[in-house]
């Protein structure tokens with residue numbers, strides 16, 4: 220290469236040196252976090268201070284210090300005291316598949332730009348469809364995240380259930396979808412992107428366990444159609460985000476059948492329970508859904524971001540973005556499975572299929588069975604412990620690995636309790652030993668744990684509870 224800067228960009232000795240250095244740094248990181256040699260899960264820094272640090276680093280920092288500083292200044296999901304957001308604790312092997320994808324950069328949209336990954340993706344999708352209980356007509360693809368996958372599924376639903384050619388001619392009647400009020404906000408966002416407007420998203424109230432109140436479906440449906448809305452889809456959460464409650468998918472499916480609605484399952488978080496011998500019953504009914512989403516980067520130990528969007532009838536996935544109005548679905552037609560860009564929202568995507576493939580090939584479905592079962596069991600065990608505490612309550616019995624709970628005391632008002640629970644969460648964030656999050660349910664503040672880490676034990680959670688109790692006692696004593 221004649222240009223000096225370009226030859227140094229591609230210099231192999233530098234790549235090898237930095238690569239070896241990074242592998243050492245990451246291996247130490249895995250050891251130091253999983254074995255808690257690093258005591259903190261997060262070293263909290265105020266946003267402005269963090270910005271100042273990186274401005275200064277850009278001018279004065281040494282390149283060799285970059286990896287170490289990143290590690291110091293991020294949240295350590297591999298620490299067993301990480302009980303925060305629904306982010307996968309990545310299996311280290313997927314670091315290598317990520318590296319491969321980043322270097323090779325085969326965008327996958329067309330077969331020539333991703334022969335191996337297009338073939339691999341098909342194998343992964345077939346395995347997932349089979350596990351759900353779909354038959355040989357099924358299919359799907361991998362895409363960049365649950366948000367995008369839910370939007371794509373709803374676009375497929377509209378294409379399949381609304382006669383008018385909206386793709387080419389725009390809307391000619393008010394359309395709507397039904398979903399529980401507790402569903403992830405991306406469903407609402409998808410509906411708005413699709414131009415359904417606020418009135419086009421029919422939010423079914425949640426029952427006392429924060430799952431869709433099935434009893435209310437009929438009333439809400441009738442009310443909507445009486446206002447002239449055409450409802451074309453219903454979404455079940457498996458589970459919802461805040462509390463981890465699974466909707467009754469069987470009941471939703473029955474309802475969908477009755478009114479010829481597209482039935483979509485948002486299993487971004489807990490679709491992976493399909494692999495758990497013990498907990499797959501939570502997904503009963505998903506095998507009848509028209510489409511289903513499962514995130515790899517949540518409960519399947521893969522890096523951000525990779526999502527499977529699966530269709531009971533793969534033809535629907537072929538025609539979501541079809542530019543022709545008169546395209547007829549044809550069950551016998553051979554689809555161009557090897558040109559995956561025909562079906563995905565994105566044109567270029569990374570070779571995310573390699574994460575799924577290598578985990579399934581090296582460890583098999585058993586790894587997901589063991590992992591999901593363990594994490595769901597752990598939430599139930601933790602809930603039992605909290606329920607025995609006189610001054611704590613759980614929001615609802617956990618159905619997944621998400622557990623919301625709060626401190627409670629008779630002589631304190633709701634406002635005071637909300638403030639107290641928010642304050643203890645802030646205190647824990649600044650302390651950094653544990654990382655947990657919070658949520659608000661019907662105006663009540665809860666501490667929220669998502670037990671993502673396979674190294675978290677019930678002893679870690681007992682320690683967390685003790686720490687919360689101690690912190691609250693201090694906060695209350697300051698108040699007096």
Ligand SMILES: Cc1ncc(COP(=O)(O)O)c(C=O)c1O
Nearest residue numbers: 364365366403458459460487488
């Ligand atoms: C139920 C549910 N659906 C969808 C999403 C969005 O998925 P993603 O973050 O992969 O876009 C989330 C994220 O937390 C979720 O919990």
